[in-house]
Amino acid sequence: MPNDELRMTNVKKKRSIRHSTFDIRNSGRYLVGGVNSPVRAFKQVDGDPLAVVRGRGGLLTDADGRSYIDFIMGWGALILGHQHPAVLKALRGALNKSTILGLTHPDEIELAKLIVEAVPSVEQVRFTPSGTEACMTAVRLARAVTGHAKIIAFEGCYHGHGDALMAGKTAGIPDIVASDIVRVAYNDDGALARALQQHGRDVACAIIEPIAANMGVVPPAAGFLQRVRQLTQRHGALLILDEVVTGFRVGYGGAQGLFGVQPDLTTFGKIIGGGMPIGAVGGPRRVMQRLAPQGDVYHAGTFAGHPLSMAAGIATLTHLAQASPYKRLNQLAQRLAGGIKERAQKAGVAVQVNRVGSMLTVFFSDGQVANATQAAASRRDRFAQWAVSLRRQGVLVPPSALEALFISTAHTDAQIDRAIQAAGRAFQEIRSPRSAS
Numbered sequence: 001m002p003n004d005e006l007r008m009t010n011v012k013k014k015r016s017i018r019h020s021t022f023d024i025r026n027s028g029r030y031l032v033g034g035v036n037s038p039v040r041a042f043k044q045v046d047g048d049p050l051a052v053v054r055g056r057g058g059l060l061t062d063a064d065g066r067s068y069i070d071f072i073m074g075w076g077a078l079i080l081g082h083q084h085p086a087v088l089k090a091l092r093g094a095l096n097k098s099t100i101l102g103l104t105h106p107d108e109i110e111l112a113k114l115i116v117e118a119v120p121s122v123e124q125v126r127f128t129p130s131g132t133e134a135c136m137t138a139v140r141l142a143r144a145v146t147g148h149a150k151i152i153a154f155e156g157c158y159h160g161h162g163d164a165l166m167a168g169k170t171a172g173i174p175d176i177v178a179s180d181i182v183r184v185a186y187n188d189d190g191a192l193a194r195a196l197q198q199h200g201r202d203v204a205c206a207i208i209e210p211i212a213a214n215m216g217v218v219p220p221a222a223g224f225l226q227r228v229r230q231l232t233q234r235h236g237a238l239l240i241l242d243e244v245v246t247g248f249r250v251g252y253g254g255a256q257g258l259f260g261v262q263p264d265l266t267t268f269g270k271i272i273g274g275g276m277p278i279g280a281v282g283g284p285r286r287v288m289q290r291l292a293p294q295g296d297v298y299h300a301g302t303f304a305g306h307p308l309s310m311a312a313g314i315a316t317l318t319h320l321a322q323a324s325p326y327k328r329l330n331q332l333a334q335r336l337a338g339g340i341k342e343r344a345q346k347a348g349v350a351v352q353v354n355r356v357g358s359m360l361t362v363f364f365s366d367g368q369v370a371n372a373t374q375a376a377a378s379r380r381d382r383f384a385q386w387a388v389s390l391r392r393q394g395v396l397v398p399p400s401a402l403e404a405l406f407i408s409t410a411h412t413d414a415q416i417d418r419a420i421q422a423a424g425r426a427f428q429e430i431r432s433p434r435s436a437s
């Protein structure tokens with residue numbers, strides 16, 4: 001147990017109590033559903049929502065002063081953990097210059113250069129305030145470049161909440177928009193080939209998470225991404241890799257570096273903002289030059305290239321480039337995944353632990369999980385019990401069976417050990433449910 005953290009928590013308890021006068025139980029009065037993003041309501045695990053007031057390193061502290069080992073980690077944004085000194089220093093420096101400058105500033109160029117140097121398929125970058133906007137802009141570019149309308153997307157992948165890419169997943173999208181979206185199963189290149197055969201003449205792009213993280217972690221099957229690349233190329237459709245999660249997460253060159261795939265466009269987000277709001281589209285100059293003001297594809301944003309996001313992003317990528325913590329992240333994640341598997345086995349609970357680098361998902365499932373259908377068929381009721389038990393034991397995993405746990409460089413070996421022990425107890429509770437109490 002990190003005693004320092006606990007002590008700090010106790011010392012600051014008075015302040016936490018002041019925070020907690022905004023009681024989480026009243027959140028629904030002023031915020032729709034009590035949240036600003038649905039998964040935070042804990043509805044998928046039948047749990048009470050949690051109000052948190054502070055994060056530090058690998059820990060998160062709630063409004064009552066309880067601390068948790070945090071595997072949500074800003075939904076993947078915080079690869080260096082909460083309050084990394086280099087990120088805080090960069091943010092303080094940026095604040096001394098203004099909160100928003102309103103014109104191009106050097107940090108925008110520097111962060112773009114870092115991304116270009118890390119990712120060979122990217123020659124130029126356009127920043128947005130969110131991953132959602134990056135994906136919207138990438139799709140618009142693809143449509144302009146090809147002159148086609150249809151988009152092929154993969155079941156279970158998430159590309160933000162823009163209209164086209166949410167078709168069929170939410171109310172409020174006109175048929176005319178939805179009719180341009182073709183969905184095929186992840187890891188099924190036969191389905192993609194058939195879709196391209198059928199719609200090829202009208203397809204602008206295929207967009208895919210190179211490692212799916214939004215149906216839980218689902219890695220691409222061997223050769224799958226290469227097939228996706230070949231097939232899109234053959235039919236004159238652009239390939240957009242959505243690396244909002246995987247960029248700088250599974251390696252400094254992202255998933256495309258790991259698997260050796262060259263997309264036409266890439267979207268980024270999360271990590272590249274170092275915990276501040278961000279998104280980015282990147283690609284070869286000939287495609288990117290279609291964006292305004294060079295070209296005829298409009299994109300703009302008051303907060304695009306925001307100084308605080310640029311500063312935190314530069315600090316994060318610079319640290320990742322210098323410290324290259326990926327081996328250690330892998331080791332920590334491997335130990336967590338292995339420990340969880342072993343404890344599940346001991347308790348006689350069937351799980352599949354899908355992991356790529358420092359992201360993983362525990363599926364309560366007998367068979368492998370390689371697509372959205374298999375992910376959805378996992379025992380989400382069991383996951384819910386497990387997640388609620390973990391939370392009671394001071395370990396926070398995403399409150400959804402279809403999300404990823406993220407390991408940061410701030411997680412310690414001791415925290416991983418504690419999480420494994422807690423996971424073991426949670427599996428035991430699933431096997432022998434506690435009598436109602």
Ligand SMILES: *Cc1c(COP(=O)(O)O)cnc(C)c1O
Nearest residue numbers: 130131132158159160244245269
């Ligand atoms: C989070 C996410 C997005 C959306 O990014 P926001 O910043 O939340 O708008 C897009 N694609 C993927 C793969 C994501 O995980």
